Amino acid sequence: MHGAGTENYLNAETSLRSWLLTTDHKRIALLYFASITFFFFVGGLAAGLIRLQLITPYGGLVGADTYNRLFTMHGIIMVWFFLIPSIPTTLGNFMVPMMIGARDLAFPRLNLTSWYLYIAGGLITLSALLLGGVDTGWTFYEPLSTAYANGYVVLAVLGIFIAGFSSVLTGLNFIVTIHKLRAPGLIWYRLPVFIWSTYATSLILVLATPVLAMTLLMLAAERLLHVGIFDPALGGDPLLFQHMFWFYSHPAVYIMILPSMGVISEIVPCFSRKNLFGYKFVVWCSIAIAAIGFLVWGHHMFVSGQSLYASLVFSFLSYAVAVPSAIKVFNWIATMHKGWIRFDAPMLYAFGFIGLFTVGGLTGLFLAALAVDVHVTDTYFVVAHFHYIMVGGAVMGYFGGLHYWWPKITGRLYPEYWARFTAILTFFGFNLTFFPQFILGTLGMPRRYQVYPPEFQIWHVLSSAGASILAVGYALPIFYLGWSIVRGKRAPADPWRATGLEWLTRSPPPPHNFAAAPEVLRGPYCYDEEGNALPQAAHG
Amino acid sequence: MSAALKRIWLCWAALLLLLATTTGAAFLPLGRFNPFVALAIAGAKALIVLIVFMELRRSSGLVRAFAAAGFFWLAILLTLTSADYLTRRDTSASWQPEPGAQPGETR
């Protein structure tokens, strides 16, 4: 039984050992938070160098080979060591047990193991990059990666392989937790959408990642043993690698976006003081995105030599997968309609997400059309498309969630005006960086090129200027969030007057979250006519 | 308890019988159906192991759904990948040699 004192999960034990050997999901979330922030800045550094190089048509900052290694490093780090773990391992690890009224995840020691696997994989990949890196692109296409690449392919791939186990175990943990550890009264249709999104994400983590693991193993075998699994000289097919790679990597992009969508579904009702519109549609759309997302991978291979008939099927299914995402966007907007909108920083990030994700999603439809894709594939159009979703969408959602739950996690309030300024600055910086890239793509600028014809320069200069603003937008939170930890006002249990179970606990929460399991009485987003919150349960 | 043991050894006998059948059937001239017969028998063996030895017959619907999920998703991978390999057509240009042509041959 926890007394009325100020013991919380942060100050209960303070030794290094108690952090490195913790099984508390909240501490593990913070361990991950530190790690992914580090990797975010490593990947961001690579991006900065890329944008610097592209200011002038004939480069001059780095040579061609180094440029290849830079965009490869950017892709590998950002995809596997930042985006895929980001929300699930930080906000997910912290909030999933709290939002379902549990005291921890189903398998706490497995959770810690996941973090160590992530760190091991990250260190191995980092060493590959520090030794000189890889020049294949994050997609490791054959035969470049097996026969011709002159970098540390096997080492990089080994790091990703190990980090993959971390992903799988995290997903497994969430799935079992959500099935088995819900508080009394918490039926599935009373779960917050963030939980449904985490569940959908975990399905993908568990079912797609093993295929990547085997694919990377085969890649390493081909490179090490000089045997030609994908080698046409032996009768092999380079496209087989692409099939196996993209069977994982397309669902992987849904791993990156679904948790962010879940965060938006938490923020919008709270800052509109209204129930989420179409709750059942939103939750089933999360599942639909995860399921249909497994059926569309061939749209990355429209010009690779895939059969035309397979391409037709993949194109059709790629249109289908956009529908549940669109339904969610409409539901968020309908939630805001006639609500009492508050423009706090989390809501500003949510607005940014909705606008930028919509642009990214619509441009995805352009790419799903075979006739259009033939022209814009492997150009900056694709680069802009996926950055709108992954940065404009996923990263904005991550920052929104970080600000929303910051008082709960740290027990401190961040400085609101700095946060709002940063959100707006980031929005402008992002658009200036990436919108010109749509134009570049349609004009014909290929991706992964370090030099270009002079007539494209104006667009590259705009993009690089935007990148410098974006960099400021990402650096600012380090300062004001860091400041808030030591000097911020102490946060109450429920600073946003939200409804979820996580807000019933103190800020920061005690080590085991709840003294007794809360009895859940209603759904997750109940607000009355005046916008007052009706919490999901009485105090636990 | 002996009912449980009987069940185990009955299944063991069935599994060995299926093993003998599939091995023998491999030598029969069934043309295109050989692989289907072999995989069908393998599927039967797997179901016996899953349902009896792995206790799916006494498990909740949720556990059975989890057990089926992996195989279902594998089916997605195999089906859509095969969709490519089964439907490839020769799309060479008129000036390219036919596949399998000797050097110097043209269409």
Place this chain on the structure above:
Amino acid sequence: MAEQAPTFQYATRAQQDDASALGMWTFLATEVLFFGALLAGYSAYRITHPAEFAEAARHTRIVLGAANTAILLTSSAFMAMAVEMTGAGRRRAAAFCLAITAALGIGFMLIKGWEYSLEYGEQLVPGLDFDVDRYGGIAELFFLFYFFATGVHALHLTIGIAMVGGLAIRSASADPPKAISVRMIGLYWHFVDVVWIFLFPLIYLVGRNA
């Protein structure tokens, strides 16, 4: 037998055991996709080069393959017995069945090792000294899949043997394992058997009707 209390986040032991079962089945689903990815590659080449695949597969030793299949199926029967014995509290019988299970697993590995050595003698090992001129490029691909699939399977089997062996020793000791542990490791063992059930026809039974 006194029931152990659940850990702090669970309300009852039954809830915790249910969670363990779900966790193990989730893990097995990931394994289906791990091995399945290899099958996807295999089927791509079998679809596009059926004749050469069949020709290559005829170099495998069907007698050793069938014997190994029989060994694994029998080991699964003993594993299932061990679970029954543990549930009934018959620790010595359980330890015996677990020991037989592990021993049969070791028998499988010995036969496999011998088979590998024979294949090495015939220059059928890609990456080492595969005789491409004699067997052809597609045959090298077939044997690549063969060694990959059976190698990864053997790795999983080795882990299984270690776990089952450990259970056998503990069952005979004063600190026997929990029934749930035996059941969960049993699930893993049976799964390794299921993988082999599918590998057997794909490797050994191709092209035998020529």
